[in-house]
Amino acid sequence: MRSTDTIFALSTGRLPSGIAIVRMSGPGVRTALEVLAGAVPRPRVARYGPLSFRGELLDHGLSLFFPGPTSVTGEDCGEFHVHGSVAVVKGLIAALSSLDGFRLAEPGEFSRRGFLNGRMDLTAVESLSDLIAAETDQQRKLALAGMGGKLRDTFLEWRAELQSLRARIEAELDFSDQDDVSPDLNAAIGREINSLTMRINQFVGRLGQAELVRDGYRVAILGAPNAGKSSLLNALAMRDVAIVSDEAGTTRDLVEVVLEVDGFKVILTDTAGIRETEGVVEAIGIERALGAARLADLVILLEDVTNPVPITVKPSGALLRVGAKSDLAGSGPGSYDMLVSSLTGEGIAELLSRVAAQVRLAVSDGDGLLALRERHVGHLSRARTALQQASRADLPELVAEELRIAAVEVGRIVGIGDTEDLLGEIFSRFCIGK
16 A cells, blocks of 8 residues: 555653654655755664754754665654653644645554555554553563464464365366265365364354453452451552441442452452442442452452351352451461451462462463454354354355355454454554554
């Protein structure tokens, strides 16, 4: 794709900052470098000097040039590295805006041009978006794995396999003297269709693990009023997040805090105390607490060991029974999985370790986890349906058509075929300048 306009944007964070980088991409990059920096630097070699426009000095900084098609966008690209002053960047942006054919980039437009020019596929684009948004070590690893090309290579391999199967059937139809495809070919293709269907099923089953790393592992703290739930949340977060009071019913709504536990994003939720009540507001809070338990990957069922009030809950995920106020307990854990004290800190580190173990158990693939998305699974599910139709089809022409549909769906995952409807949604999530 050859662009007719040149885009530019601030690619670094909020101003003021130590340094600011303004990126450019398009046919006018050389012109901008000549006008503002006085010359086009040697490719990929930073050049320091004054940056001026119409006789006015804007700043002293670095200018760089990355010629296409080997740049990140596949077009001529350039960068100005200047001091991160609001006034400096404002002047630089104003200067570029006044050049013919220049305009501010839209969100994700640099990456979109890179995709359209074949510099990256859609799985790499989505993983780049994940990397920018990564908050934890495991999110970073997941994003980098997606950018490494393993997903792309797998999907391209499957697409090539589907095209090969279809070509074998059509070749047999075109060149055979018989009225139908040979039984041996039918059997071989049937086996390969079944094998590919099984591989797709395995991939689809791993979506939940990728989403858990990307979106976070949810832990809900449940218990009776005054069991110590809010105190435990504050102890785990190591700061005052929730209000702590001896008055029953203090917590009326869900209070969430995000932690990084063993490299994973963990979302802790403090909930209202479970009890019979006639108060309308408190009843709503209790219903929300039970709803949080149903959605949680792990429920910490907390009881005050000095005044235990049993709570019955049926979580959809794992359950950990914890006794609170262990500093007042006279014996061991008893019927609990473990004891904690939010006052002294006893058991807090062990509780975090147990949460980490539950997360590890849920993400069983560990470092081999792939950066799957719901979009990928949607295409794979449609491809799987086509393969199932192909395995049941009586006529070879119908088998070939279902294989074509499956290949199209797999190709769309990496951006081959009609993907225009997807591009606006995918790239709109990027920040401007990326």
